[in-house]
Amino acid sequence: MKKMFLPAFLALFVSLISQPAAATLRIFACEPEWGALAKEIGGDQVSVYTATQAGQDPHHVQARPSMIARMRRADMVIATGAQLEIGWLPVLIRQAANARVQRGQPGYLAASDYVQKLGVPARVDRAMGDVHAAGNPHIQTDPRNIARVAAVLAKRLGQIDPAHAAFYQSRYQEFSRRWQDAIARWEKEAAPLKGTRIVVYHKGWNYLNRWLGLIQVGALEPVPGVPPSTSHLAQLLSKVKQQQVAMVIYAAYQNPRPSEWLAQRAGIPAVKLPFSVGGTDSAGDLFALYDDTIHRLLKAVGKSAGSPDREE
Numbered sequence: 001m002k003k004m005f006l007p008a009f010l011a012l013f014v015s016l017i018s019q020p021a022a023a024t025l026r027i028f029a030c031e032p033e034w035g036a037l038a039k040e041i042g043g044d045q046v047s048v049y050t051a052t053q054a055g056q057d058p059h060h061v062q063a064r065p066s067m068i069a070r071m072r073r074a075d076m077v078i079a080t081g082a083q084l085e086i087g088w089l090p091v092l093i094r095q096a097a098n099a100r101v102q103r104g105q106p107g108y109l110a111a112s113d114y115v116q117k118l119g120v121p122a123r124v125d126r127a128m129g130d131v132h133a134a135g136n137p138h139i140q141t142d143p144r145n146i147a148r149v150a151a152v153l154a155k156r157l158g159q160i161d162p163a164h165a166a167f168y169q170s171r172y173q174e175f176s177r178r179w180q181d182a183i184a185r186w187e188k189e190a191a192p193l194k195g196t197r198i199v200v201y202h203k204g205w206n207y208l209n210r211w212l213g214l215i216q217v218g219a220l221e222p223v224p225g226v227p228p229s230t231s232h233l234a235q236l237l238s239k240v241k242q243q244q245v246a247m248v249i250y251a252a253y254q255n256p257r258p259s260e261w262l263a264q265r266a267g268i269p270a271v272k273l274p275f276s277v278g279g280t281d282s283a284g285d286l287f288a289l290y291d292d293t294i295h296r297l298l299k300a301v302g303k304s305a306g307s308p309d310r311e312e
Helices: 002-019 032-045 065-073 087-096 143-160 162-189 206-212 228-242 255-267 285-301
Strands: 025-029 046-050 076-079 108-109 197-200 215-219 247-251 270-273
Touching: 002 025, 025 032, 025 065, 032 046, 032 076, 032 143, 032 162, 032 197, 032 285, 065 087, 076 087, 076 143, 108 143, 143 162, 143 206, 162 285, 206 215, 215 228, 228 247, 228 255, 247 255
Parallel strands: 025 046, 025 076, 076 108, 197 215, 197 247, 247 270
Antiparallel strands: none
């Protein structure tokens, strides 16, 4: 009996020690783009929980008990910052009472702190709608901002987990090489878009506009966060016709009907952009996010990036 038991025990022991080590860091990512970036840099040394999906408005998220539990166990939180999560993230951090992820600690990373923010208002009052005093928070629409945050993230992971610092730096260097190559390709493909006039649903595309040279002539929301009214849409329609606007763009989480109303009457396309990882079927990772964004913009102006038609 003992002779039969010993080989079985040894086989089980060998099986257990041959299993890959469990992830050492638990990361709480507020938005899908930061969850995707954490996986790129952290690899199998991190376990990533993403609190929101691309189909959600990141401004308005409910702080659920399950999210508090995740925050309580987290070694690191990655947020956009610039007040994007002001309505829910402070509640989670306060309720979780996790010293590792408090503001000012290595385990708290606000991505927008490491890029040049656009749209910083000279003043803020309620009549201006949902304006962020720290500037426009939608930094992920420019991949050059992703590159800046990636460098910070790799260093921060190494600071929190020194035993694997070289691993994180190695993955960052490889990601950076592929990312810079991709940016060069995207900019070449998107060259025909420079100077294209657009209307947006929400003023969430400042960084995309700067990167690709798009000219934003109006927004469907009369002020940020306020749904478009009939009178505002009528005024915007007149402006669109006068200024030869090429398209109306809106994020995957936004109601498409106002954009489609304006586009139909102006005779221009309404273009849904993924806005974040997972926003469309084709935007399954960080690289695909920008592939699909440029593909959709080029299709709207009758150009091609040489990729197959991936519309949903």
